Amino acid sequence: MQNKVQLIAYVDRLSGGGIAQLEALLTGCLQGVFGAVHLLPFFDPIDGADAGFDPSDHTRVDPRLGDWSDIARLARAMGVMADVIVNHISDRSPQFADYFENGSRSAFNGLFLTREAIFPTGASERDLAAIYRPRPGSPFLDTVLGTGERVTLWATFTPHQLDIDVRHELGQRYLERVLATLADSGVTMIRLDAVGYAVKLPGTSCFMLPETFDFIDEIAARARALGVEVLVEVHSYHGRQIEIAAHVDWVYDFALPPLVLHAFAFGNPEYLKHWIRIRPQNSVTVLDTHDGIGIVDIGADPADRGGRPGLVPPEQIDELVERIHAASGGQSRQATGAAASNLDLYQVNCTFFDAMGRDERRYLLARAIQFFLPGVPQVYYVGLLAGSNDMALLERTGVGREINRHYYTAAEVAAQLQRGVVKDLLDLIDLRNTHPAFTGDFLLLDSDQSTLRMRWTQGNASAELRVHLPDAEFELTYSAEDGTRHFVLGASGPT
Numbered sequence: 001m002q003n004k005v006q007l008i009a010y011v012d013r014l015s016g017g018g019i020a021q022l023e024a025l026l027t028g029c030l031q032g033v034f035g036a037v038h039l040l041p042f043f044d045p046i047d048g049a050d051a052g053f054d055p056s057d058h059t060r061v062d063p064r065l066g067d068w069s070d071i072a073r074l075a076r077a078m079g080v081m082a083d084v085i086v087n088h089i090s091d092r093s094p095q096f097a098d099y100f101e102n103g104s105r106s107a108f109n110g111l112f113l114t115r116e117a118i119f120p121t122g123a124s125e126r127d128l129a130a131i132y133r134p135r136p137g138s139p140f141l142d143t144v145l146g147t148g149e150r151v152t153l154w155a156t157f158t159p160h161q162l163d164i165d166v167r168h169e170l171g172q173r174y175l176e177r178v179l180a181t182l183a184d185s186g187v188t189m190i191r192l193d194a195v196g197y198a199v200k201l202p203g204t205s206c207f208m209l210p211e212t213f214d215f216i217d218e219i220a221a222r223a224r225a226l227g228v229e230v231l232v233e234v235h236s237y238h239g240r241q242i243e244i245a246a247h248v249d250w251v252y253d254f255a256l257p258p259l260v261l262h263a264f265a266f267g268n269p270e271y272l273k274h275w276i277r278i279r280p281q282n283s284v285t286v287l288d289t290h291d292g293i294g295i296v297d298i299g300a301d302p303a304d305r306g307g308r309p310g311l312v313p314p315e316q317i318d319e320l321v322e323r324i325h326a327a328s329g330g331q332s333r334q335a336t337g338a339a340a341s342n343l344d345l346y347q348v349n350c351t352f353f354d355a356m357g358r359d360e361r362r363y364l365l366a367r368a369i370q371f372f373l374p375g376v377p378q379v380y381y382v383g384l385l386a387g388s389n390d391m392a393l394l395e396r397t398g399v400g401r402e403i404n405r406h407y408y409t410a411a412e413v414a415a416q417l418q419r420g421v422v423k424d425l426l427d428l429i430d431l432r433n434t435h436p437a438f439t440g441d442f443l444l445l446d447s448d449q450s451t452l453r454m455r456w457t458q459g460n461a462s463a464e465l466r467v468h469l470p471d472a473e474f475e476l477t478y479s480a481e482d483g484t485r486h487f488v489l490g491a492s493g494p495t
Helices: 011-015 019-026 068-077 094-105 125-130 169-184 210-225 238-245 256-266 270-278 314-327 360-372 391-397 400-404 410-416 420-434
Strands: 006-009 036-039 057-061 079-085 088-090 140-144 150-154 161-163 189-193 229-232 250-253 283-285 376-380 441-444 451-458 461-468 473-480 483-486
Touching (some): 011 019, 079 169, 210 238, 270 441, 360 461, 391 400
Parallel strands (some): 006 036, 006 376, 229 250
Antiparallel strands (some): 441 451, 461 473, 473 483
16 A cells, blocks of 8 residues: 555546546546545445445446446556455345345355354343444344245344355355455455454354454455455444554554544644554544544443543543534534434534534644544545535435535536645645655654644655644644745645
8 A cells, every 4th residue: 555645435426427437537637646546335236225335246346337347447547445345245136135035045045144143042132232233223134035934134234234144154255256356356455344243253242353353364364365455444442443453454543533623623632642642553544434423433442341431531522523513503413323314323424624614724734634644544535625514415315424425526526626725635635645754754742732743754854743723823844955845725735
């Protein structure tokens, strides 16, 4: 993975078309901006129950976007990351159609996880209560197959996303086929989606178990054998993220977005500084993704009754959520929690730009903080364009996370790229991608309780960021052949 800023995007929602149109954008007006692109699910279909995260065929590109030759051509132009949806497949898949029709006689009998497979003698109330849930309600679907056989299918997310048994030979063969298909088409990075839920054992939370780490080791080894790096996607207690980082190439820094928002909202970066001191260095940094802003990532460990503390006290987390709702004019409240068919009740659904009250200066400083942290930065396509909440899409779909998944037309993209805040962001990306200091050593500098200071050095090259959080006063300096330069917002680039 190159030490350059990456883009995260749905193919059709940024390009206004398919893979060829996205490639034209990335090799045209955005030429050289990104070191790689994470293509959010482009598998068939992209418009199922969960915006592509419920593929009926994980080895087929949705024909509305193109085919594998389009992916291969894009991969020759830049690095490509794709999702491996580890935990489940669609109830509309040919595998489930065969299983539903033939039951225990199906060639896919054993692929789909059932409650009976984990609890062969039945599950007690205590067993069921222990299962960690990303959404309210039961994860089980009582089903009568076409043969008349009764099974209880496991569905962690929606009823249309059926969990697979990753320990079963059929589950392992299925995932191996997915990995091989991606690698054969030039994909060099994968994101393991929902991997925290993949291993279930009786009497446990069925989430991020020791056996889950073993499974992550196994699938990561298979991927590396194909020349593919692995990024793990798990929203969880921050200590668990540190554990995960030791097992994989890369782990998301999901604690960063709420900590940056907290630092600006409270004018105090002390909790953010603490995290900077202990966070994994092999992190992919984000401020926004296709999901909401994770709150569980800075809270206390929900799996520890002893109450391992979070990164931020609970009363301040509650206040932070309220401040995000206020900053967005109440829009995020309409898209969060039980308000809009949400799968993930531990996230606030809102664009990051709106979560910061559309304050362009603070938004750009948040990006500067992200880019200065060790790791590889990713920028979500809505964040790239400093996008606002799509209330019309939320109203049309009734799905909370759609508030931050706008469909841009080609004309909209062209117009947004002319905005000053977007031009400044592109200049920040260019500085992060090209300045030699960012390949060197990082230092969190001493500062007062209202200021964050960070510095990178590589030989004679250096770059330093100082942000005074209460008033967003800042200084970003970097070395150049003719001396020290200052980055000035609103000046169409460094000066």
